[in-house]
Amino acid sequence: MPEPVLGILTLYLNDAKQLEEKSVYRRMIIEGSRIGLDVFVFTPADVHVSKEQINALVYDIKSGTWSRKWRSFPNMIYDRCRIQRSQRFQQLLRFRARYDHLTFLNRPLRNKWTVHQTFSQRSRFRQHMPETLLYQSSADLHRMLKFSPVVYVKPINGTGGRGILRIERQREGKHLYDIQGRRQSRQIIAPRKVTLNRLESIVRQWCLGGRFLVQQGIPLRLPSGRFHDYRMLVQKNGQGVWEFTGMAGRVGAARSVTSNLHGGGHAMKAEVLLKQWLGSEERADKAMRTAEKLGLEAAAYLEDSFGALCELALDLAIDREGKIYVLEVNPKPAREVFARSGDSATYRKALIRPLEYAMWVYKNKNTPSSAKTVEE
Template sequence: MTAEGKRIGLSVYVFTPQDVDDDAGKIHAQVYDPTAKKWSRRWVRFPNVIYDRCRIQKSYRFEQLLAFRKRYGHLHFLNRPLRNKWTISRTLARIPSFRQHLPVTKLYQSSEDVASLLRRFPTVYLKPINGTGGRGILRIDRAKDGTLLLQGRNHSRSIVKPKRIARGSLSAALEGWDKRGDRYIVQQGLNIKLRSGRVHDYRMLVQKNSSGHWELTGCAGRVGPLRSITSNLHGGGEAASMNALLRQSIDSEDEIRKIRDTAERFGIGVARHLEATYGALCELALDLAIDRDGHIWLIEVNPKPSREVFKKAGEREVYRRAIMRPIEYALWAYREKRGLNSSKSGSNRSHDAEDWKPTDDEETDRTYDSLG
């Protein structure tokens, strides 16, 4: 992002609230030199635009972030905090066109919430409402003999040894699952296993472009390791192209195109709705499941997505575009706030960086723009 920012005249640097000198009004930031490929500390002024990449967590550092956002709420943030999985699920469920893509989800309050969904579905997931990267997810499978198979990942992402229990032992097993006091949701399980037995899903990235409009950047598949209930790359998963995975269950190329078109419209619709509900957003990742009938399911929404899946899937141009777009959008948003964008920027036409050529005055102005 630093290299792409430099290419279009933006200075990009990284900092935490601990790096801020409130009295001096400066930041002791980490600055990357793309030529030397080295990081160094430098005192810088406050940026024109801030992109908050911090995830919700139980830590003192996160409390510092909340205090920073409160104190400096007047600054230009590209994205506002998104809510937890439960709140997002309820928000999307209010839109009729979204409901068909949402697994049945309940807020976990007791083991009866899990038991009630197990009476309707053979598989149920228990997920922390603020969890990321597959941490703390438990999968419960109902066997024909009435026993339950529990398997999952702990909060360090390590695979937990599968355990079979009697149905009457469910309450005790769930009480022993979480020692951190997290809140959870219970969710309908989906059939996302390949013929190999490994689970898979799709990471769709939608981002604001250089004209301030939502656009699909790319969608790639993720395949979990053997005996894993999640496909996250940080948990040992592998990346694959979307078409390659779809072809393992869908024979028709026309059907694959329809699935991709439907997924794109759905992803952009979700992004627009969440932004209209919660405030400014820059990008969103949607984790999607596509069953053997071609039906699209939304597993969860991630407002601070990684982009590595595209590089690991061999889609390097999509990866580059995923890096560029937040930088290009930051420049557009800053110039929009200052009234420097032309009337054409309000059109629905998407633009690549090469489409926009600055005047000499604009080039001078851009040299002093910065993103933190």
């Protein structure tokens, strides 16, 4: 019997056809071969529609080399493409629409605002959502500043900590506000104090040409002055069941209001950081367990709401009382955070689980449904 085939769908970074995660894909191909899964990499630009073939990137494990090979469409597709403003992304949208009938392990999620509204429909999740409004005018900014002394402004389609503004109401009188942030280019905007009038016009400018959220800021400043949060990964396993893979702490760069690794942040073991932050191992354990349960239930709920998912990363803010907030969910997470926090076992698990899940999907797809019920 031929081996099941998994195609990793990605996008070229540029016209030189470079790939961002090539070394990750290489590892996945090697791990795939160990469990009997044939894995190749392709982009929408490599698909020959009339020939019904793909000029795929294949990796030869023995010689350790990449090459091109014409391949049939894979049995399953693992989509790694992230939103970007480019022709390549438009081509991806056409690919997804045309080949909708193929088996995708994961489907794209929606923007941060739609996801927030979806979570907010359930009290189970609403309690873990920061207060959030879609910015329409200065009135929304006022409302949020009344509710919370710290407010974050961020794009509904942002990634990697881009285009994020942090506003803090000054405690002592004079109606001054501290603002700092990161531009679309991720360049750091140094902190400065402004009046309410000035703040309004800065935010108005900031939100031009896109849709933005104004969100309650969760207090995440460490004693060192840096901001931190937690990245949790849940994935479907080889039995098709959601499982917790791991959690890591992220500490932002100096002067950064975001903790994303791409913005110069560094990773730590979650247990270590949480214990420091909450003051005891017991409180850290409790928060970890609550977070884990939340992550698993959130993934299942989003899958029901938006379609197939095989993994989900959650950016979690945990305040000093141990209360957990979901800042963002990411259906196509990088796993580097686990390698960088020194947790190589979790890193490996994070790479292998989608492959084991693909095997499960393949088996179930090709088992007649009556046989499946008997198995259950």
